[in-house]
Amino acid sequence: MMINRRQMLAGAGALTAAAGLGMPVVKAQAKPRVVVIGGGPGGATAAKYIAKDSQGAIDVVLVEPKETFVTCFHSNLYLGGFKKFDQITHRYDKLSSAYGVRHVRQWANAIDRDKREVVLGDGSRIGYDRLVVSPGIDLRYDSVPGWGKEHEETMPHAWLAGPQTQLLRKQLDGVKDGGVIVMIAPPNPYRCPPGPYERVSMMAHQLKSTGRTKSKIIVLDPKEAFSKQGLFQQGWERHYPGMVEWLGPKIHDGIKSVDPKTMTVTTGFETYKNCAMVNVIPAQRAGKIAIDAGLANASGFCPIKPESMASTLDPNIYVLGDASIAGDMPKSGFSANSQAKVAAMMIRGDLVKARTFPARYANTCWSLIAPDDTVKVGGRYEPKPDKITASETFVSKTDESADYRKQVQAENMGWYDGIIADMFS
């Protein structure tokens, strides 16, 4: 169906086309529409909260091609054998049945900002009064020399959860005792700062628990330091002695090339040949649709207003989650969920004069190092004129007791169920 707001406003023939969607002719009398692109922690949460809290006063459309959502968070727990794949896979059904969100199962191909329309995969258009853009990240396939999209089946990234996650697990299961696994970690900024290192832990756990303790995981990192570094490195020493080696750029002197045919990784310092497995986590940027729509700046991510998550480049658009430049907040599912609630409130305030309050944001990231040994980092954040700014942060300590770490793991599992309920139930 073709919807063209300008034509409708002009009273042209588009009226007929619009009738099926109950479209307004005169905007002031209309039921406003919010279109949400992307059904992850940002988009699904925003769609649910706008629909739930506006109680039918706002028409909410979620544009998301997939029937189910596989969470990136806890995908490492699948890798480590702590969760089954169906336990990290969730349906969108309830957003429609309980809250009236219309789920359009198509790709959003483009945003026509002048006309305030989203162009869908089948070429049809859907108009919006406010647009929420929450596409997550795109991988920069040109960021690791020798590696590209055509090699992701050989050297998986598994940084977009789904079949890649299952592939990585399958490859891990095939590593023989003594095999060398190389992980190429991503440069900042990227989705889930502790994620690569939790993944290393979970891979090491799988190897250890299946008697493959002569295997080794080499982490080639373009960064000098990483999230929860002391905690992870202590955990690797404690649980997986001799199995994990982390090398910063001063040591490896840069990743010069990878060769998927020979499973070789060449750095300025050493060449790793015949690797049993290579996990390439490349550099990242905002989802393509956000970049194509001109919502990103030179960094490849989208600047937002700290008080609302509205794009600084288009007042009718809000950008959430990994695609946004959220100041001190890390790119995490928890952050996206938190940002979505602020945006949902501001959009309702804007469109239906709902009560609004000053923005507040929060985040916590839990990381499982070994069974019942979990650490966390988190904080609360508030809008300042230049950016979303941390007002208080915390991180686990290296001297915590085993009992305490076990409690933190229970918290981690409970949080997962909580955020899933918050997004989808």
Added chain:
Amino acid sequence: MRALVRAFRGRIRPSAALALLVLCGPVQASSDAAASPKGDAAFGEYLSGTCVTCHQVSGKATGGIPPIVAWPEDQFIAVMNSYRSKDRENQVMRTIAAQLNDEEIAALAAYFGGLILQPDTKK
């Protein structure tokens, strides 16, 4: 319902009673001084956005995240105050509570206190 809520609480938060004992004195005093204003539940609903990323609004509890629905408001306030004053242990809750003033804690207590523990919340 109340009995069920109390049973739930008793099982999951054994130290809550202690927190209440320790803190209900000053809480009561400050409430009296402020002429016992009831929390603004609508404000609490907004603030609850942070809470419900972990604590399920249905009252269902899994893993190490306890239910916080349908508590007596004074107890909710006492427990939050114990995190804010760093008496009670939990880094996440201390950080969350630190940003909340009395009015905001009362608003949250009013909002969550007014929710009903849903019947299908047991796993």
